[in-house]
Amino acid sequence: MDTHQQKLILAIDQGTTSTRALVFNAQLKVVGRGQYEFAQHFPHDGWVEHDPEDIWQTTLNACRDAIKASGASAQNIVSIGITNQRETTVVWDRTTGKAIYNAIVWQDRRTADYCQQLKDQGHEEEIQQQTGLLLDPYFSGTKLRWILDNVPGARSRAERGELCFGTIDSYLLWKLTGGQVHKTDASNASRTLLMNLTSRTWEPNLIELFAIPASMLPSITDNAGDIGITDPVLFGAEIPIHALIGDQQSALLGQGCINTGQGKSTYGTGCFMLVNSGAAPVISNNRLLSTLAWQLNGNATYALEGSIFMAGAIVQWLRDKLGIITQAAETEQLAEHVPWQQTEMLIPAFTGLGAPYWQPNARAAIFGMTRNTGKEQIAAAALRSVAYQSQDLLQAMIDDGQQIKELKVDGGMTENKWFLQALADLTQCTIVPADSSEITIRGAAFLAGLQAGIFNSINNINDYTESHTSYSGQLTEQQCQQLYQRWLAAVDKVR
Numbered sequence: 001m002d003t004h005q006q007k008l009i010l011a012i013d014q015g016t017t018s019t020r021a022l023v024f025n026a027q028l029k030v031v032g033r034g035q036y037e038f039a040q041h042f043p044h045d046g047w048v049e050h051d052p053e054d055i056w057q058t059t060l061n062a063c064r065d066a067i068k069a070s071g072a073s074a075q076n077i078v079s080i081g082i083t084n085q086r087e088t089t090v091v092w093d094r095t096t097g098k099a100i101y102n103a104i105v106w107q108d109r110r111t112a113d114y115c116q117q118l119k120d121q122g123h124e125e126e127i128q129q130q131t132g133l134l135l136d137p138y139f140s141g142t143k144l145r146w147i148l149d150n151v152p153g154a155r156s157r158a159e160r161g162e163l164c165f166g167t168i169d170s171y172l173l174w175k176l177t178g179g180q181v182h183k184t185d186a187s188n189a190s191r192t193l194l195m196n197l198t199s200r201t202w203e204p205n206l207i208e209l210f211a212i213p214a215s216m217l218p219s220i221t222d223n224a225g226d227i228g229i230t231d232p233v234l235f236g237a238e239i240p241i242h243a244l245i246g247d248q249q250s251a252l253l254g255q256g257c258i259n260t261g262q263g264k265s266t267y268g269t270g271c272f273m274l275v276n277s278g279a280a281p282v283i284s285n286n287r288l289l290s291t292l293a294w295q296l297n298g299n300a301t302y303a304l305e306g307s308i309f310m311a312g313a314i315v316q317w318l319r320d321k322l323g324i325i326t327q328a329a330e331t332e333q334l335a336e337h338v339p340w341q342q343t344e345m346l347i348p349a350f351t352g353l354g355a356p357y358w359q360p361n362a363r364a365a366i367f368g369m370t371r372n373t374g375k376e377q378i379a380a381a382a383l384r385s386v387a388y389q390s391q392d393l394l395q396a397m398i399d400d401g402q403q404i405k406e407l408k409v410d411g412g413m414t415e416n417k418w419f420l421q422a423l424a425d426l427t428q429c430t431i432v433p434a435d436s437s438e439i440t441i442r443g444a445a446f447l448a449g450l451q452a453g454i455f456n457s458i459n460n461i462n463d464y465t466e467s468h469t470s471y472s473g474q475l476t477e478q479q480c481q482q483l484y485q486r487w488l489a490a491v492d493k494v495r
Contacts, residue, residue, distance in 0.1 A: 034065025
């Protein structure tokens, strides 16, 4: 059918290094695409920033390219869905829409000392009970506080009601609606350290603790709804904005994990594992994060989340620093003949250890090398280290009461079949790789289509998440335990 007769969805994936826009048809097939990379700024060690104007311009250009490539016009787009890098923090002028400082990116560590100060004052337990999060520079609240305290005039302007705060979903919504709408969705709000996870409203005592003027905060909305309408000058017609959702939650939905106990793991630079934990938040006893997965018609679905800092980044290290490969795919052939009993064990704490350890000062090490250790063994140990870290996260989730028998996986590393088998062997889960590389953006597109009436219920997502392959463990439980105990002993040596 000619795209001019179809109902189309425009989905935006505003990521950490690039912005993508895809046009989907009513069968969730991609009919047009646009993508632009943008600059990363590192003003000091541990600081990471983006220019908000770069984020906005790449979004606008990617959307225009995707619409043009689809062969349709803006009049055929019935709905827009947005998914975004989470926690990245922007403050802008309410009148001009101009940011007062660069966006402080989720990876930025500048507020580490402030987080430690709050921990020393005994605030972490109260914060975890209310927000599901731990005190870490990762989240938005301490970044916002830094901007208010360090950008000249920011605090007094905020107190006069002149400034808006938002994560990237809010900032793009503001720009797309020509400054008419200041909202965030519940999944992104749950990553700020400022939202009460149970009431899904801004928590007054946390706003006070972080000294945030409440007038800066966007209102919190469902993940699908009549959220806003684009300024007609942008695309030549008004288009309804129907969905906002954080990228990892969008991937959970895009993988069809809509029932309690269903989990997904995304293997990009780092790894994000989420399991659907149902209609009530689970506050972790194992230093995982409790987060909102999505909120529809006022009803919340929650998730438990664990993240590890180094997944695909370990393969980059093999390529760029050790020089034992020239491209990532070569690790599969190198590892192929290395047996599961290998003595080499790589602990990839290059930037500290993520969940469930949260040890920022741990450092990487390789144990168990012999005269026989070569690039094959190091490549295999590197790939296995991601599987071991995944088992750490799974074990913490199981200890927090989750039942996980199957893990849906996506991201660049899942193209490596040897890695997928190692993951199945070490976790004893059935590993199901995604059928598409568009998982994250598919979640946002589906929510937009749901609100536009293209889909009838959230269950329809399973019509679009077929996978034709899976991997099952080939080691005995005893062999797995033996390996995992060796891993834990090695991790202890770097903590």
